[in-house]
Amino acid sequence: MAARATPNTSAVVMAFAERFRSADECRGIWYRERGPLTELWLVTDPIDLPGERHLRALGLEVSAAFRDVTVDFHILNSRLVGDDPQGLVPAGAEYHPIR
Amino acid sequence: MDGRTQLHLDAAERHKNLAPWLLHSPRPPDLTSYPDEWVVTILFYSAVHLISAYLMERAGPGSIPRSHAERFAEVGRRPELRSIVMPYTELYDWSIAARYAARPTFAATDLQAASDDRDRIARVISQLLGVE
Numbered sequence: 250m251a252a253r254a255t256p257n258t259s260a261v262v263m264a265f266a267e268r269f270r271s272a273d274e275c276r277g278i279w280y281r282e283r284g285p286l287t288e289l290w291l292v293t294d295p296i297d298l299p300g301e302r303h304l305r306a307l308g309l310e311v312s313a314a315f316r317d318v319t320v321d322f323h324i325l326n327s328r329l330v331g332d333d334p335q336g337l338v339p340a341g342a343e344y345h346p347i348r
Numbered sequence: 349m350d351g352r353t354q355l356h357l358d359a360a361e362r363h364k365n366l367a368p369w370l371l372h373s374p375r376p377p378d379l380t381s382y383p384d385e386w387v388v389t390i391l392f393y394s395a396v397h398l399i400s401a402y403l404m405e406r407a408g409p410g411s412i413p414r415s416h417a418e419r420f421a422e423v424g425r426r427p428e429l430r431s432i433v434m435p436y437t438e439l440y441d442w443s444i445a446a447r448y449a450a451r452p453t454f455a456a457t458d459l460q461a462a463s464d465d466r467d468r469i470a471r472v473i474s475q476l477l478g479v480e
Contacts, residue, residue, distance in 0.1 A: 285421045298461055305434055319424040321417070323441050329458070330449040337448050 257318045258287045261311075265289055265322075266347040268311050272304065279335075279342040288321045290338050295328035349405060349477070356401035357479070363394035364466060371459070384454040385446035391466040392443035395436055398473045399423060405477055416440065432472050435465035 262280050269275040274294040281288050291304065301324055312320035325334040367387045375382065399419060403411045413419035423429045423436060442462060445452045454462075474480045 283417050286417055286424075288417070298457060302434075302438075305438065309434060319421055321420045321424070321437075323437065323444075325441070325445070329442060329452060329454065330445040331451050331453065333450075337444060 255282065257315070258282050261287050261315055261318055261320055262289065262345050264311050264314065265291070265308065266345055268307055269304070269347050274300065275304070275347055276334075278345045278347055279338040280345060281339070281342040283321075286319050286321045288323070288339075288342070290323045290325055290342065292325045292334045292338070293327060296326055297328070301326050301328075349479070352409065353401045353405040353477070356397045356404060360394045360397035360401065360470070363390045363397065364470075366390050367394075367463065384459060385452045387459055388439070388446045388452075388454060388462050389443045391462045392439040394466050395432075395439050395469045398469050399429075399432075399436070402429075402473050402476055428476060429472070432469045435468045438462075439465050439469075 258280065262278060265278055269278070269291065274296050276292045276294065279290045279292070289308075291308065293301070293304065296304070305322075305324060308320075308322040308324075312322055325337050327334050330337055367390050370383055370387050370390070396419070399422075400412050403413070403422060411422070413422055420437075420440075423433060439462060442454070442458070446454070
């Protein structure tokens with residue numbers, strides 16, 4: 250079982266979920282703490298390159314709001330990775346719904 | 349410049365030059381499609397060497413990350429590398445898809461975007477190292 254998220258990580262995850270809540274192509278967030286990093290994976294439906302880059306820019310905006318946490322934000326786009334994007338989320342990551 | 353910095357820059361260039369070779373060389377008869385996923389992966393590792401070159405030159409061999417997580421942390425904490433976070437993360441994510449997805453699918457526009465990402469990182473690192 251993954252370790253309980255620290256308050257900082259919980260705040261980061263909540264902020265990301267809030268930011269992507271209205272984006273229908275976003276399926277969910279997985280996260281874990283790893284050393285100095287808070288790692289996040291956003292799993293999406295198949296989206297084109299501009300759409301993926303838009304979400305990536307939004308993620309960087311959210312990350313920038315947390316000066317005391319280094320956020321390592323990733324996107325698993327079903328267009329590139331196929332039918333099972335969740336299968337590429339590293340072991341130990343916790344799921345967080347976004348809506 | 350430290351000789352080890354140059355070795356990383358050389359490796360980055362070698363990887364970059366291998367990518368178009370993979371895409372445009374005649375295919376062996378038993379290879380039914382071009383190895384797009386390895387093009388993406390090679391471009392990502394070119395970027396890794398560029399970052400290693402910069403860290404070697406600025407902070408010495410002890411600063412070279414030993415894992416992707418350490419490299420993300422190092423890039424994330426250095427303001428002068430802020431502009432490469434997006435292209436580097438994009439290359440990393442696509443290389444994960446390339447290496448671990450059962451059937452990764454990259455369009456020609458994705459391969460061009462990956463090459464552009466790598467070149468953007470190269471420009472920033474070259475400017476920082478003063479080797480333009």
